[in-house]
Amino acid sequence: MTADALMASLERAGHRVTTPRRVVAQLVADREGHFTAGDLVDDARRRHTGIGRATAFRTLELFTELGLVERVDLPSGSHAYVACEPVHHHHAICTSCGRALDVAEAGLGPALDGIARRLDFQITSHRLEVFGVCAACRRGATR
Amino acid sequence: MTADALMASLERAGHRVTTPRRVVAQLVADREGHFTAGDLVDDARRRHTGIGRATAFRTLELFTELGLVERVDLPSGSHAYVACEPVHHHHAICTSCGRALDVAEAGLGPALDGIARRLDFQITSHRLEVFGVCAACRRGATR
DNA sequence: ATGTTATTGATACTGTGTCTCATATGAACG
């Protein structure tokens, strides 16, 4: 996901294209794997962009609403984000390198149907998070 | 899950049986559906138990470690807990009444295997959260 | 260029969750 693509989606949705937002978009695009709002704020300060804390949070929220970025809840309890395509899918998160692989819906349907039927529960949304070690990390060291 | 059962498990695990912990166990047992640490602290104050904030958090953490209580991440982003059996399972959370129904692993295995194979990803843990409306809430009103 | 409106950033504020440390108290032992 490139910074330009993020800005384009944002404009398409009728939001203003501003410099601070462009900066945040670039920070997001430059991130590998998941990151927290705090990480982004730190990036912003480190690079001496003049981005305020509030703006970082607000822009991240905006991207999330537009589905350009998705929030994942790490086992640690902190809220992280990953840039991803705006279609329903899940994430396989590598606990070693932090990268998030996209997981297509993939056979979850029947399992969900079963749950709905057995519990007489009307499912409106669901969230699956898979944690483990990616192929790259299993070979090379922690890198 | 009764307060006594919570305390018994706690003792079995070699922890001290103390009055504050008994109180927290009771508060947990009295809760229907999910609750946050803050909710519990409020309960404690409201009932004029002398439980300190730190103790509520600590006891909740202890119960969680022992698997007597499980943490769920609500879509809102807040961390909630539900009392439940110490075996692997998931939760169907009613967005109307807040109750959490236990969901057996049920049919998730094949889907996970598929993910692991397709992504060449070694899964070490996973989390599924299902949100929707329970049978009771679909009939009666919001109750 | 101008006016309207959305956006920004500093700052203050509301939580959450953790840490420290002096005090209290379970439980094991005699």
Next chain:
DNA sequence: CGTTCATATGAGACACAGTATCAATAACAT
């Protein structure tokens, strides 16, 4: 029982995460 000592407690300080306020600024349609 009373003694002993590791554990647990609670007050309060702390470290963050996230939100609200508001005057100043910048987009963008005209």
